[in-house]
Amino acid sequence: MIILKSEREIQRMAEAGKLLAACHRRLAQLIKPGITTMEIDRYVDTFLKKNGAKSEQFGYNGYQYVTCASINDEICHGFPRKSPLKKGDIVTIDMVVNLNGALADSAWTYAVGEVSESARKLMDVSKKALCIGIEQAVVENRLGDIGHAIQTYVEGEGYSVVRDFTGHGIGRTIHEDPQVLHFGSPGRGLRLKEGMVITIEPMVNEGTWHSKMDDNGWTARTVDGKLSAQYEHTIAITKNGPVILTKQ
Ligand code: MF3
Ligand code: CO
Numbered sequence: 001m002i003i004l005k006s007e008r009e010i011q012r013m014a015e016a017g018k019l020l021a022a023c024h025r026r027l028a029q030l031i032k033p034g035i036t037t038m039e040i041d042r043y044v045d046t047f048l049k050k051n052g053a054k055s056e057q058f059g060y061n062g063y064q065y066v067t068c069a070s071i072n073d074e075i076c077h078g079f080p081r082k083s084p085l086k087k088g089d090i091v092t093i094d095m096v097v098n099l100n101g102a103l104a105d106s107a108w109t110y111a112v113g114e115v116s117e118s119a120r121k122l123m124d125v126s127k128k129a130l131c132i133g134i135e136q137a138v139v140e141n142r143l144g145d146i147g148h149a150i151q152t153y154v155e156g157e158g159y160s161v162v163r164d165f166t167g168h169g170i171g172r173t174i175h176e177d178p179q180v181l182h183f184g185s186p187g188r189g190l191r192l193k194e195g196m197v198i199t200i201e202p203m204v205n206e207g208t209w210h211s212k213m214d215d216n217g218w219t220a221r222t223v224d225g226k227l228s229a230q231y232e233h234t235i236a237i238t239k240n241g242p243v244i245l246t247k248q
Contacts, residue, residue, distance in 0.1 A: 002193075004196060019104075023048065027044075031112060032113060036085065056103055069092070072090060075165065076094065077219050088115050090122075107232035122229050129150045129202045142187060143181065146184075147180075147185075160208055169198050170234055171197060197235065200233060205226060205228045207224040210224075
């Protein structure tokens with residue numbers, strides 16, 4: 001069931017999104033060789049609490065951290081850990097903020113120090129894939145238009161789009177209907193309506209799109225060990241076009 005949001009609800013989600021974006025901007029300064037993803041997780045927890053918000057991820061289906069921290073070949077849902085990040089790593093920090101009951105979800109991939117040209121290119125393509133998807137998030141378009149635009153661009157650049165994880169509706173809970181696939185056919189799928197709030201969060205792989213699950217039951221990584229990157233925004237579909245609620 002798709003729950004349409006009122007302007008007031010979207011406004012409140014935008015406030016959560018603004019705080020989340022501010023947190024990501026801090027992380028951009030903080031993430032350097034030597035820092036651990038556990039330290040990043042603790043930083044985010046403190047930042048959110050200081051600003052009257054909390055993590056919606058902590059405790060979600062038993063998840064035990066405030067952030068997901070996915071390094072290099074990890075696609076998503078990486079657990080924060082106590083080993084330091086190294087120069088040349090890429091790390092995706094994903095978080096869901098709850099501000100007075102309103103939610104926002106955004107992930108960002110960070111370069112740890114100087115990274116290889118190929119890692120930088122992967123990050124650029126992933127970020128642009130998100131932008132291209134957002135452009136399609138307009139009233140009367142269909143979900144397939146979003147997926148198709150992302151897939152066509154990403155594959156045209158010689159990368160692949162992960163199929164096993166999707167974007168989603170978001171509102172009172174993290175994952176609401178609909179599922180937002182990052183691949184698909186134009187003109188197919190659900191028609192977008194004013195008041196829908198969805199995430200677009202393509203995970204882009206250097207090699208094949210196939211993923212495997214770690215023994216922890218959460219963390220997905222590439223089967224071929226190649227890099228994966230991801231940028232995610234929470235988007236409101238309005239009569240004036242897509243509004244990025246988590247814009248940095
Ligand atoms: N953006 C992530 C997703 O939609 C948030 C995951 S929350 C978690 O999958 F608790 F499941 F990790
Ligand atoms: Co999400």
